[in-house]
Amino acid sequence: MYYVNRKQIEVILEQIPDLNEGLAHAASSWDGSTLLGLVQERCLHLAVEVVTDVGSCLIDGFIMRDAGSYEDIISIIHEEKVLGDSGIYEDLTSLVALRKPLVQDYFVWERRELHPMTRTLPDILEKFACEVRRYLDQELGSGVTG
Numbered sequence: 297m298y299y300v301n302r303k304q305i306e307v308i309l310e311q312i313p314d315l316n317e318g319l320a321h322a323a324s325s326w327d328g329s330t331l332l333g334l335v336q337e338r339c340l341h342l343a344v345e346v347v348t349d350v351g352s353c354l355i356d357g358f359i360m361r362d363a364g365s366y367e368d369i370i371s372i373i374h375e376e377k378v379l380g381d382s383g384i385y386e387d388l389t390s391l392v393a394l395r396k397p398l399v400q401d402y403f404v405w406e407r408r409e410l411h412p413m414t415r416t417l418p419d420i421l422e423k424f425a426c427e428v429r430r431y432l433d434q435e436l437g438s439g440v441t442g
Contacts, residue, residue: 300357302432308349309425315339315346316418323415333407336414340391341398343417347388348395350428354378358435366392378431382423391417 318339322332351369360376363369370392374385397405
């Protein structure tokens with residue numbers, strides 16, 4: 297029997313609209329300012345955390361193989377068909393690769409440049425949320441429990 301905390305996963309996924317709003321605002325208003333650079337940086341960082349936190353919840357709840365890295369989290373949920381045919385595996389792998397530069401090498405992060413993922417990430421995150429919800433419904437049935 298699996299113990300998957302769907303409520304926790306849903307609370308995490310519910311952060312996506314705010315992140316998408318921040319990313320869309322940064323992209324549409326981009327002027328190279330420090331303020332928009334910081335908005336972009338934080339949204340990218342939180343997007344990494346959302347994806348990896350949800351992935352970890354799925355891995356733990358469904359007793360999938362242990363992840364050795366953040367990139368491995370994406371590989372595992374891809375192998376386990378969480379991402380379906382959405383075509384976002386490579387995008388999520390690229391996103392997760394940003395974690396080290398955003399969290400550990402933040403002092404050299406180029407805040408005055410619009411990162412290419414800032415424009416594309418809202419759609420990727422929406423697809424991710426849809427695929428996770430589809431997978432949960434497929435594996436556990438409809439409804440939020442746990």
